[in-house]
Amino acid sequence: MNERPAPETFPVTPRNRAKRLHERAAYDRDAVYAVLDAALLCHVAYVIDGQPYCTPTIHWREGDWLFWHGSSASRMLKNQKAGLPVCLTVAHLDGLILARSGFHHSANYRSAMCFGTARIIDDPQEKAEALKSVVDRFYPGRADILRENDPQEAKGTMVIGMRIEEASAKIRSGGVSDDPADIDAAVWAGVIPVETRLGTPEICPKVPDGVTYPDHLAHFQDGRRLDEVLTQSQALYEKALERS
Amino acid sequence: MNERPAPETFPVTPRNRAKRLHERAAYDRDAVYAVLDAALLCHVAYVIDGQPYCTPTIHWREGDWLFWHGSSASRMLKNQKAGLPVCLTVAHLDGLILARSGFHHSANYRSAMCFGTARIIDDPQEKAEALKSVVDRFYPGRADILRENDPQEAKGTMVIGMRIEEASAKIRSGGVSDDPADIDAAVWAGVIPVETRLGTPEICPKVPDGVTYPDHLAHFQDGRRLDEVLTQSQALYEKALERS
Numbered sequence: 388m389n390e391r392p393a394p395e396t397f398p399v400t401p402r403n404r405a406k407r408l409h410e411r412a413a414y415d416r417d418a419v420y421a422v423l424d425a426a427l428l429c430h431v432a433y434v435i436d437g438q439p440y441c442t443p444t445i446h447w448r449e450g451d452w453l454f455w456h457g458s459s460a461s462r463m464l465k466n467q468k469a470g471l472p473v474c475l476t477v478a479h480l481d482g483l484i485l486a487r488s489g490f491h492h493s494a495n496y497r498s499a500m501c502f503g504t505a506r507i508i509d510d511p512q513e514k515a516e517a518l519k520s521v522v523d524r525f526y527p528g529r530a531d532i533l534r535e536n537d538p539q540e541a542k543g544t545m546v547i548g549m550r551i552e553e554a555s556a557k558i559r560s561g562g563v564s565d566d567p568a569d570i571d572a573a574v575w576a577g578v579i580p581v582e583t584r585l586g587t588p589e590i591c592p593k594v595p596d597g598v599t600y601p602d603h604l605a606h607f608q609d610g611r612r613l614d615e616v617l618t619q620s621q622a623l624y625e626k627a628l629e630r631s
Numbered sequence: 632m633n634e635r636p637a638p639e640t641f642p643v644t645p646r647n648r649a650k651r652l653h654e655r656a657a658y659d660r661d662a663v664y665a666v667l668d669a670a671l672l673c674h675v676a677y678v679i680d681g682q683p684y685c686t687p688t689i690h691w692r693e694g695d696w697l698f699w700h701g702s703s704a705s706r707m708l709k710n711q712k713a714g715l716p717v718c719l720t721v722a723h724l725d726g727l728i729l730a731r732s733g734f735h736h737s738a739n740y741r742s743a744m745c746f747g748t749a750r751i752i753d754d755p756q757e758k759a760e761a762l763k764s765v766v767d768r769f770y771p772g773r774a775d776i777l778r779e780n781d782p783q784e785a786k787g788t789m790v791i792g793m794r795i796e797e798a799s800a801k802i803r804s805g806g807v808s809d810d811p812a813d814i815d816a817a818v819w820a821g822v823i824p825v826e827t828r829l830g831t832p833e834i835c836p837k838v839p840d841g842v843t844y845p846d847h848l849a850h851f852q853d854g855r856r857l858d859e860v861l862t863q864s865q866a867l868y869e870k871a872l873e874r875s
Contacts, residue, residue, distance in 0.1 A: 402682060427727070427738065428722060428738070430674035430687075430722070432683040432685035433676075434678050437716065438716055438718075439677050439718050440676060440718050441674050441675065441676035441685055441719065441720040443722035443740070443742045472683060473683060474676075474683050474684050478672060480857075483851075485773075485848070487777065487778075488777055488780070489763070489780055489784075490784040494671065494672070494689060500684070500685065502682075518734075521736070529729075530733060533731065533733050533818065536734055562833070562835055563835050574838070575834065575845045575848065576835040576837075576838055577833050577834040578832070579830065579832045579833075579848075580830030582830055583826070584827075585823055586824030586826055589806070589821050590819065590821040591807050594818070594819060594820055595815060598817050598818065604823075613825055
């Protein structure tokens with residue numbers, strides 16, 4: 388789906404141009420992809436009869452295409468062969484910024500906003516591939532050890548896809564930014580880091596004896612950062628796609 | 632702002648009724664507040680000229696009112712005295728569900744979607760209170776040790792507020808849900824927990840000697856869960872409001 392040669396940078400239009408400049412904005416694919424690929428959870432905004440909805444869901448990426456699991460937007464999409472404009476956003480919280488003034492309190496974060504036209508993936512072959520991808524993109528190699536989806540399951544799962552038409556990434560990192568006049572205040576100022584990590588895998592008690600933690604989950608190690616693990620999954624997944 | 636006696640449950644309408652039933656949906660204030668109060672980061676969906684936007688930002692709650700920092704919606708709101716319909720959503724990722732079939736792969740999460748009409752908080756007194764609240768709601772007692780915002784800072788900070796008109800919470804927790812026919816498959820199945828925790832506070836190197844980590848941040852302890860810390864902050868903040 389990504390055969391068009393892609394320039395390194397997304398076009399910048401009034402829709403995706405950053406409105407506030409004190410954080411670093413980027414429009415290049417590498418910056419946007421890095422934020423997207425480090426996450427499983429995204430939020431999708433869409434409009435039904437003038438009412439905005441913001442739905443959290445699971446997303447995955449192949450080139451400039453984003454896919455996600457259906458939501459109440461599905462009802463709308465069924466009647467919209469031309470597709471529906473959406474904005475898919477991913478945000479990672481990296482730290483709390485405690486400043487010497489209320490004004491300079493902030494947060495460290497990495498976010499990406501992606502604009503495009505969402506369509507239901509209903510071609511049976513395309514949909515079967517997407518349902519395999521959603522497993523293999525997060526757990527590369529796992530789809531092959533699972534049974535195939537039966538027709539009822541494929542029917543009961545809604546996959547939505549869009550090509551990213553415009554996108555932007557925004558990142559705030561580093562320490563507190565205070566007014567020079569406030570620096571000598573006797574106030575604790577600094578950063579409290581925030582990290583999202585994996586816990587200890589909990590095997591389902593009904594798994595037959597002798598089944599051990601599989602190689603394809605080896606990088607899902609207790610205590611590792613989720614963003615690093617998911618980025619590694621994406622790289623492994625893309626490498627496997629190249630080989631196939 | 633929350634003088635209207637509030638029933639325990641938000642009204643259920645086509646806008647907030649859960650569309651998929653295999654996760655637990657709730658419409659009571661306690662369930663919705665618990666999800667909101669455990670987070671700093673939210674996503675706000677709004678519409679400009681038919682185009683949906685999904686903006687990550689910092690939110691805080693007082694009773695049935697939600698507040699957040701301005702975004703590109705601000706431009707739109709300036710011309711909309713009647714307010715703008717928005718959907719503010721919070722989602723926490725709690726675990727990865729690895730099932731014996733692709734279909735039953737899932738995630739544990741807690742989410743809340745809140746619908747209302749957003750307005751710019753531009754009354755000077757109301758805005759000053761909101762700018763104090765955004766510090767004290769997260770770091771109760773901190774606003775009093777900071778200097779006041781100067782008029783330029785107050786002017787340069789956009790605060791948006793809305794009363795929650797409708798809301799719903801959705802929660803998936805627990806283990807993997809597989810088809811009975813798949814239970815004996817020789818496949819590792821289970822849950823990989825995901826947790827967001829605080830790291831070690833990093834003091835700004837320019838803080839004067841003798842300033843130590845303050846009491847009002849005592850519950851921001853290295854290694855604690857962010858959701859628990861923020862829930863505790865909200866409780867401390869509400870208790871302080873009652874006393875004042």
